[in-house]
Amino acid sequence: MSDGAPSLTGGVDLHNHLLPGVDDGAPDVAASRRGLEALRTDGVERLAVTPHFDASLTVRPDALARRMEELDRGWEALSALAGEEFPGMQVTRAAEVMLDTPEPDFSDPRLRLGGGPYVLVEFPFALSPAFSGRVLAAIRAAGWSPVVAHPERYATVPTIVRAAEAWRGAGAVLQVNGLSLIGRYGPEPKAAAEALFEAGLVDYVASDFHARGRPLVRDYVAVLRRACTEEAVELLTRTNPARILNGEAPLPVGAVRLRRGLWRRLIGGWRR
Numbered sequence: 201m202s203d204g205a206p207s208l209t210g211g212v213d214l215h216n217h218l219l220p221g222v223d224d225g226a227p228d229v230a231a232s233r234r235g236l237e238a239l240r241t242d243g244v245e246r247l248a249v250t251p252h253f254d255a256s257l258t259v260r261p262d263a264l265a266r267r268m269e270e271l272d273r274g275w276e277a278l279s280a281l282a283g284e285e286f287p288g289m290q291v292t293r294a295a296e297v298m299l300d301t302p303e304p305d306f307s308d309p310r311l312r313l314g315g316g317p318y319v320l321v322e323f324p325f326a327l328s329p330a331f332s333g334r335v336l337a338a339i340r341a342a343g344w345s346p347v348v349a350h351p352e353r354y355a356t357v358p359t360i361v362r363a364a365e366a367w368r369g370a371g372a373v374l375q376v377n378g379l380s381l382i383g384r385y386g387p388e389p390k391a392a393a394e395a396l397f398e399a400g401l402v403d404y405v406a407s408d409f410h411a412r413g414r415p416l417v418r419d420y421v422a423v424l425r426r427a428c429t430e431e432a433v434e435l436l437t438r439t440n441p442a443r444i445l446n447g448e449a450p451l452p453v454g455a456v457r458l459r460r461g462l463w464r465r466l467i468g469g470w471r472r
């Protein structure tokens with residue numbers, strides 16, 4: 201679909217793994233270059249790179265310093281590459297923090313999106329919704345604002361909707377992976393993502409691009425465009441992630457019905 205789908209313009213992507221040689225994303229600068237090129241082709245103009253990072257490191261000063269040294273080296277290489285070869289793109293850094301400890305310390309701005317109050321977090325997959333809600337509330341109470349990465353990948357419908365409501369209630373922002381909308385993780389995360397959209401629980405989407413193949417941003421934006429108003433697409437792909445980078449709360453997107461009923465599928469098929 202990518203080649204025929206219109207490109208996004210001014211897209212903002214706050215979840216990807218393009219920092220070279222630090223996680224399971226881009227292994228080297230050449231892969232980072234291809235990754236930036238691919239995101240630019242799909243219309244992304246502003247991004248935060250979010251390498252994997254264990255929250256438990258934040259409470260162990262020596263381990264934190266060692267991991268930060270690695271990330272700083274990667275960031276030095278990536279920011280030089282972006283400055284020299286991608287002058288039209290705004291690239292900043294953050295991390296995707298695995299909450300493997302209940303009381304992480306996010307005082308280092310290198311961990312946070314745009315250095316502001318928001319921090320991208322993920323859970324160990326077996327974590328219970330009640331416990332995860334308490335962890336998110338503790339992060340809020342400490343003065344930071346959690347963004348839950350790919351909530352649709354933790355549980356199936358209807359459990360995930362109840363969990364996401366609890367996370368929202370604890371003050372978290374929810375970021376769905378665009379790839380879930382096109383079924384790249386299978387039918388269950390797709391159905392969970394659709395249910396979260398339908399419940400009006402999604403604040404924005406991101407690529408979670410690992411610098412392999414194409415990021416498929418155009419493909420998932422095409423799915424959103426078929427179902428949403430232009431205003432909602434704007435909020436999900438540009439305005440809300442830009443607000444997060446600026447330290448501002450996302451604007452409400454509202455409920456979005458992505459699943460196509462039989463009649464709409466028939467009409468869509470007939471039109472093609």
Ligand SMILES: [Fe+2]
Binds near residue numbers: 215217296
């Ligand atoms: Fe990720």
